[in-house]
Amino acid sequence: MSLEWDSRSKADEVVVEHFHSTVVEYIAFTSSLLDARKEQDRLYGQLLKELDKNSAGFLDFWETKTDWSFTFLFNFLLPCPYFHDVELFLEKISTLSDPDFLYHFFGESLPEKQIKELIKDPEKLMSYEDTIWWETDEKKSTIQDILKNLPDFRNSFITLLLDVSQSRIIKDELAKVSNAAQDSIDKVKSIDMEPLALAQYIMGKTFRRTSLYQVYYFIPSYFFAANRIRIFDSKTCIIIYGVDAPLVDYRKKSAELEVQLKALSDRNRILILRMLARNKEYGAKIAEYLGITTATVSHHLELLKKAGFVKEEKVGTIKYFSYNQEHAEATLKQLQEFINPKL
Template structure:
């Protein structure tokens, strides 16, 4: 009897490499949120200290994006530029406003609706209703009122971070990125690509199935630790190359960075006070005997390290220690020095 077999027997294309473009986008994203600075506190402080008032304002604009700038990676699927930062930024700069907002809203709103929203407030409210949990109404309205300005600030901060601090850091991190590539390549060919990605990421293999092209990209700056960019037939998998290291080495890096944060007697005293009581800048200034601006700087560093939190009561910002985080740090110090391993 006749037999018909259907199916694509061609093996998927698999490429493993690191990408300067993706590293820059992830670095900008890291700078938008102090909680992401923990393992790169010193670098983040250095870069932020170099930014002008206008550049800091541009960075602040990125903070209001639904994913804090990770949206720029949507352009990777469109222009496939992963190696030339200059070409990637130029592509964003030359893209039209509708396309920019389409990617900014993570392709969740039709381009036709976006075009209408530039001139019609009712359309904006419809969009707001759909994404109200990720973008505040006043921010969305401001974005639609000033599309050229918003895109201009995006281009400005990408160029600025690239020119101020990123290039040197990228060169220093190349060894780790190369180690990440080698780590992945050690798995390739031993199992299916879905199983390889399951082993590397800890995510179920079903979310990696069915693509014709796989691009596996280790990153040093990526935060969160895993980003999946995909179309119908292509998957870009960005993962934290630090996951490839020995657990003890990773713990050492984390502790080393945190100890640098509290390697200052004023910060240690602030932290001690905030473990026991909530307080605010002026009160801490009076207790410790340093200026209020200096206290504010120390509080920001401690917040970026995840050791201090804040809450606003009426018009005053109160600060308090994250005791669980601090206890975990102390436990990890004990674990590092006294573990039997």
């Protein structure tokens, strides 16, 4: 049996804040710029011109030796909660111990014990199970080089981020987005939900949690496009969401798609749709085609009709059924967009 209760006293208030963050926008914009540099060659080229030789060299190393997105920087918002000052945020990152730095650098995906072992002996990496950070020999070699030269890597990394944050392109782009961010804040604040429910609504999922959050930060990002991300520990829950992303409760949408797909989760119903896609037919003819009773066919047709895949019309005293192709195509499109909205 599982047991969970709210152990807070009445004096323990939950802190809920909605705000636009310079640091979040800096991370989102930098990541989107580097991830899509081919599509944004003007901005990317402008950024390269503003970087000094060392930073440009480190950026070249980053691009050629890794496929990591700068969005992993969001992981540092918990140990370095400076949302409105990029320099303070980066300065705090630079003060973290090597194990803490790598723990958050790798998105908390590696146990701290393993990280300490790797710092002490990078050669151990070759005996560890593959991860997304080192799934090829080339990536393993890159990680080993980073571990062997961790102080230099950290200094070069922070210097690059600081140079990027001070570039004119970043400052110009950030200056353009405050109004859109505030509109998004007003929209989210108008939703009448408890903070946990609101966080789940924005993320479109139910959280598995082991403790109650004491602090919620809801942060819109102009440059985070249609994305959403949650960064959390036992006390703090940070929700970052794109201002252009429509607030959709994915749980509700997935339930709607479930109804549609359940209607298709039977071989006889699929055969019925195949038959009806060619000609209108009546129940007895379908039963004869499938070799099942008319009562069973009626049950299948009713489910397909409720889900919208079949249309019914009466000619004289006989009911004819036909395939609703428009609905079927729309359902498949919705499924594809739900699973992968980038397509």
